[in-house]
Amino acid sequence: MIDLERYPREITLRNGVTLVFRPMGRDDVDRLWVFFQQVPPEDKMYFRQDVSRREVVQRWADTLDYGLVLPILALEGGRVVGDATLHRQRTGWKQRVGVVRVQIAPDYRHLGLGTAMVRELRHLGEKSALHYLMAEVIEEQAAAVRAFEKMGFARAATYRNFVNDQGGGLHNLLVLLYRMSSSADDRNV
């Protein structure tokens, strides 16, 4: 169980703006939906679900289970400007692997927010006794790749022409891994 007592917590960006990080609640549907509406089409092309539909976001809120998916929102006042999620499995062979996803509002990019959210997920992953964090990124998303690498994620694999965007185009998928302190390799040293 992840300790969520650290939330809400304030984070100051490089430009001096202070945001609040906290888990998504059931009342956040509209503000999260508005956030996704601001995501540029070129980024939406890579989404797994059609987040322009409110019912998709509503379904997330209705089925919130922090043990499986922990969404951390970055808020400026009542506006969502960043969304980072840690996905886990309670059982099975990937129960020690957390999958992370991060999305930043266009006007909040280049301020260090993406890096801060990855850093937050990394902290949560360490506290969750996970062995690995895994990020899947389209190769063209260079800034996201840099942010993950800056946080210690390493390129583990590249799947050529593996995923398609919403227009049908094929793209390379990068898999980046962050190995936790408690991973098997460390314990066997």
Place this chain on the structure above:
Amino acid sequence: MAGTDYHCPHCGAELRGDPRRRGSRSGGTPGCPYDALAYAALRAGHDAVYFGAWRRIDAPPLEIRRGYHGIGRHLEAIGRELAGHDLPAAGRDLDQAIEAHRAADPREDARDALRFMDNALSYAHRAIDDLLHEKGLPPHQPMDFAEWYDVVEVPFRDDW
């Protein structure tokens, strides 16, 4: 690099330069640009190495050894600070910094030594940023303090 090493009497930062020079921050202690900042000594310790002469293309072996030992002292200081925190990710970063530092032996192949020293310093920077993040503060930006050093190169900036 001009000036001599000295410690800020207020924040403990290890600085190099002219102690009579006034800090760039309003109300800053004369001679200390890190005054009143969180983890001032760690920031200053990082930057003293980051902007050190060992990065010059024509750095003599003495400066490389000096940089190597400076990184070692810096990692020890980070370790002392982290001992009072429950930040496993930061501890991981420090471990990687120490591992890279151990791999850097300036007496052997200078090329590899410089690469490992650079890696060690990057991991150290990440550990400092981990500490700052826990306080809700933005990452340390060495270039904000570049005017205090004879900058030998301009590192790239991350922009996400």
